[in-house]
Amino acid sequence: xxxxxxxxxxxxxxxALLYTFAMTEGQNQRMKRAMELTGPGRLVISAxxxxxxxxxxxxxxxxxxxxxxxxxxxxxxxSPEQQAWAGRFQVDGFEDKRFxxxxxxxxxxxxxWVYELRGRFLRWEDVSHAARVCVLIEPGGWLKKPAxxxxxGMDNPFTIWMKRHDILGKTMVxxxxxxxxxxxxxxxxxxxxxxxxxxxRGFYLGGRGIIPITTFFKFVxxxxxxxxxxxxxxxxxxxxxxxEKTLALYERRLRSLLLARHRGEEDFEIRAYAEMYAEQMAExxxxxxxxxxxxxxxxxxxxxxxxxxxxxxxxxRIREIGIRRAVGASRRDILLQFVIEAMLLxxxxxxxxVGLGVAGINWFLKGVRWMEIATFEWHxxxxxxLISIGTGFIxxxxxxxxxxxxxxxEALRYE
Amino acid sequence: xxxxxQCRELQKIYGRDFAALRGISFDIAxxxxxxxxxxxxxxxxxxxxxxxxxxxLTSGSYLLMGEESLRLSESKRTLWRRRHIGFVFQAFNxxxxxxxxxxxxxxxxxxxxxxxxxxxxxGELLDMLGLGLKSQTTPLELSGGERxxxxxxxxxxxxxxxxxxxxxxxxxxxxxxxxxxxxxxELHQKGRTIVIVTHDPALAAKAGRVLRIQxxxxxxxxxxxxx
Numbered sequence: 001x002x003x004x005x006x007x008x009x010x011x012x013x014x015x016a017l018l019y020t021f022a023m024t025e026g027q028n029q030r031m032k033r034a035m036e037l038t039g040p041g042r043l044v045i046s047a048x049x050x051x052x053x054x055x056x057x058x059x060x061x062x063x064x065x066x067x068x069x070x071x072x073x074x075x076x077x078x079s080p081e082q083q084a085w086a087g088r089f090q091v092d093g094f095e096d097k098r099f100x101x102x103x104x105x106x107x108x109x110x111x112x113w114v115y116e117l118r119g120r121f122l123r124w125e126d127v128s129h130a131a132r133v134c135v136l137i138e139p140g141g142w143l144k145k146p147a148x149x150x151x152x153g154m155d156n157p158f159t160i161w162m163k164r165h166d167i168l169g170k171t172m173v174x175x176x177x178x179x180x181x182x183x184x185x186x187x188x189x190x191x192x193x194x195x196x197x198x199x200x201r202g203f204y205l206g207g208r209g210i211i212p213i214t215t216f217f218k219f220v221x222x223x224x225x226x227x228x229x230x231x232x233x234x235x236x237x238x239x240x241x242x243x244e245k246t247l248a249l250y251e252r253r254l255r256s257l258l259l260a261r262h263r264g265e266e267d268f269e270i271r272a273y274a275e276m277y278a279e280q281m282a283e284x285x286x287x288x289x290x291x292x293x294x295x296x297x298x299x300x301x302x303x304x305x306x307x308x309x310x311x312x313x314x315x316x317r318i319r320e321i322g323i324r325r326a327v328g329a330s331r332r333d334i335l336l337q338f339v340i341e342a343m344l345l346x347x348x349x350x351x352x353x354v355g356l357g358v359a360g361i362n363w364f365l366k367g368v369r370w371m372e373i374a375t376f377e378w379h380x381x382x383x384x385x386l387i388s389i390g391t392g393f394i395x396x397x398x399x400x401x402x403x404x405x406x407x408x409x410e411a412l413r414y415e
Numbered sequence: 416x417x418x419x420x421q422c423r424e425l426q427k428i429y430g431r432d433f434a435a436l437r438g439i440s441f442d443i444a445x446x447x448x449x450x451x452x453x454x455x456x457x458x459x460x461x462x463x464x465x466x467x468x469x470x471x472l473t474s475g476s477y478l479l480m481g482e483e484s485l486r487l488s489e490s491k492r493t494l495w496r497r498r499h500i501g502f503v504f505q506a507f508n509x510x511x512x513x514x515x516x517x518x519x520x521x522x523x524x525x526x527x528x529x530x531x532x533x534x535x536x537x538g539e540l541l542d543m544l545g546l547g548l549k550s551q552t553t554p555l556e557l558s559g560g561e562r563x564x565x566x567x568x569x570x571x572x573x574x575x576x577x578x579x580x581x582x583x584x585x586x587x588x589x590x591x592x593x594x595x596x597x598x599x600x601e602l603h604q605k606g607r608t609i610v611i612v613t614h615d616p617a618l619a620a621k622a623g624r625v626l627r628i629q630x631x632x633x634x635x636x637x638x639x640x641x642x
Contacts, residue, residue, distance in 0.1 A: 322508075326508070327502065327525065328497030329525050330497075333525060412508070
């Protein structure tokens with residue numbers, strides 16, 4: 001019973017440790033893939049959300065983006081972006097509520113391109129003419145749909161409809177305005193979408209389209225139902241310096257440029273993607289560390305349990321120790337016997353822990369939104385087992401040493 | 416005749432001043448069978464433990480197979496015990512969790528013999544002692560006499576130069592005791608060197624030589640044969 005309990009604590013501890021390893025590994029991989037997609041030189045300039053304007057600045061605007069582009073033609077990308085929800089839309093006999101507009105320039109194509117394009121993308125003429133063209137984004141769906149999604153049935157009717165109808169070259173009416181569907185961007189299946197590993201931005205499954213940013217200002221405006229807002233306010237400008245070296249330099253340059261344009265009001269934020277990832281990682285690492293500490297405490301408690309068990313076995317087997325010594329066992333033989341027994345106990349605990357951990361994480365992944373949040377590597381199992389065996393070793397050496405030190409004559413006389 | 420044991424002025428003092436043995440000298444030649452007799456607490460068991468290198472002597476000299484025991488390190492003592500000594504106990508001291516066969520195999524495993532070889536050797540010994548059919552049972556299922564025969568088989572496993580038996584018949588009725596004694600006599604005839612501590616004067620009389628100990632000293636002339 002006692003050995004079972006210490007076995008169990010070791011198992012739980014090892015499971016927790018394994019979970020931590022898997023989480024950390026999963027994070028590292030997601031981070032790596034996200035970094036691969038965004039590249040090393042990415043910055044994002046975003047409007048501060050709760051900023052109280054002093055009336056000097058007009059906020060972050062499309063003009064800011066143009067100014068940046070003009071001042072620094074060497075930048076790989078300067079991509080302004082503004083999003084808004086629009087109401088009712090109709091296309092080819094299909095009708096639905098909400099549609100998501102994303103107003104951009106052709107530079108958007110340099111940013112996180114994961115799509116397959118049919119038709120054409122936006123052109124600079126579209127932007128300069130504020131053309132009524134729209135490039136629709138078709139959700140990628142799943143290669144293998146997770147069980148929880150089947151259960152909740154989160155399919156969007158437009159997504160389903162889009163799969164069966166080709167609307168390339170057709171016209172769409174959104175909030176009473178007509179657009180020409182110039183192109184269709186096919187997203188990769190969710191499992192293969194590297195963006196998914198990065199910012200974890202929500203995936204909208206319904207109607208979503210890209211229009212020239214000028215068209216956006218003309219017909220969509222900044223908020224649903226609001227009168228068209230021509231100030232050209234935007235949410236963010238994505239900038240890619242094209243290399244890591246100049247990241248800090250451009251961060252400074254852009255700040256001073258924008259501060260000058262905003263008349264000293266710092267109503268924007270400039271952040272490097274790498275920095276944002278690092279912050280996210282640090283937060284997740286903190287959580288992982290807490291679990292790791294819990295796991296370590298569990299393993300420690302299990303170790304003390306093993307020590308207790310080993311001591312108890314030794315006291316109940318003093319006579320056996322005497323007999324073994326008398327028939328030729330050396331102190332080392334006795335020591336090894338108990339240490340090996342404890343290590344076996346630790347090993348079994350570790351094995352159960354690995355099973356528990358894998359089952360637990362699989363369950364976790366099934367039940368919660370994130371897939372691939374945790375990744376197993378074979379060396380995690382090896383490490384977990386090593387830790388449990390090591391625990392058995394460390395915590396049994398002292399009791400086993402006591403056993404080995406017993407005087408054989410007294411041990412034989414022991415009742 | 417070569418001497419297995421040579422003892423000179425053996426002394427064993429427990430604590431500050433309790434002398435269990437106060438100067439015992441005797442020799443044991445190879446092939447001898449010696450009975451050690453004396454009242455309880457006279458130091459018989461202590462003597463046996465010292466002969467078996469389980470216990471340390473306080474002063475004097477004890478040569479086992481010509482090697483001075485005082486000069487042996489702790490690990491060497493274990494090694495010598497492993498190679499040269501076979502113990503038989505009054506309380507049998509078999510390990511209840513192991514089968515009869517495994518009990519006999521125990522000394523062989525410490526000698527580093529392969530499992531297959533020690534298995535066949537242990538099997539032979541059990542056959543020889545008439546326990547061949549009981550090799551898979553645990554000691555708890557055996558009668559006292561059978562248990563002691565397992566104990567003897569275990570003592571013989573390492574082919575020892577010296578068999579030390581501490582009252583091997585003490586926990587048995589007189590008939591079974593006599594049977595066990597007969598086994599020792601047979602072993603003696605096959606050339607084994609045996610030291611038996613016993614309470615039973617009738618059995619002791621059958622031994623080739625009797626060592627009578629009282630208050631940690633030998634009372635009868637140690638090197639003279641009684642018969």
